[in-house]
């Protein structure tokens with residue numbers, strides 16, 4: 690069944706290149722920009738958790754909505770004025786599988802190490818920002834293609850993080866993530882998160898991080 694779709698796409702490509710035989714890199718000619726834009730998901734944070742569990746929604750929407758729901762639960766900015774607010778740790782533990790491989794900019798972390806990193810971020814955000822948010826402008830989500838009922842897949846997200854400092858100055862910086870979601874024990878877990886942020890940080894990450902948990906199914910773990 691997929692072949693018909695792929696052939697259809699190839700025919701449309703042929704038709705476009707017949708109209709315009711000079712190829713220029715960048716955004717392809719109409720109608721592709723609108724089709725591509727429609728495949729980029731915007732997830733409403735207010736309804737993300739409900740959407741994640743709504744089997745009537747398309748699988749890619751459910752998958753991206755689950756990531757949005759979980760990010761809201763673990764993103765370590767203090768809720769309210771209490772910089773010691775640690776409610777997000779429960780969300781963190783509910784999101785990341787114990788075997789998770791995580792990175793921030795170029796430095797690798799295991800699940801415990803990444804939690805320690807987020808604790809330092811949380812404390813520094815609490816001390817410096819009056820308001821802090823992480824926005825994901827859009828998601829690209831690809832559910833597992835090899836299993837039509839699997840709730841796992843891969844997800845990319847882009848947006849901004851930042852906020853308003855206590856002195857009133859605002860600061861926002863691009864933030865992006867590549868996320869692998871796997872179905873284990875009948876539920877979703879993030880097993881890999883590669884985050885990158887250009888938000889200036891006073892405490893730079895170490896170059897060398899932690900050894901990632903080895904998966905003997907695919908790797909030589911000696």
Ligand SMILES: *[C@@H]1O[C@H](CO)[C@@H](O)[C@H](O)[C@H]1NC(C)=O
Pocket residue numbers: 739743744745746
């Ligand atoms: C689930 O999604 C469908 C399709 O978008 C929608 O009609 C329905 O109201 C949603 N159900 C809930 C409980 O949100």
Ligand SMILES: *[C@@H]1O[C@H](CO)[C@@H](O)[C@H](O)[C@H]1NC(C)=O
Pocket residue numbers: 836837838839840872
């Ligand atoms: C496909 O997904 C279903 C439900 O998510 C799961 O029960 C089943 O074991 C999966 N099949 C394979 C071959 O992995």
Ligand SMILES: *[C@@H]1O[C@H](CO)[C@@H](O)[C@H](O)[C@H]1NC(C)=O
Pocket residue numbers: 794886887888889890891892893894
């Ligand atoms: C991540 O990289 C950006 C861009 O080089 C840099 O501004 C930022 O401070 C880095 N973050 C950390 C925590 O090292």
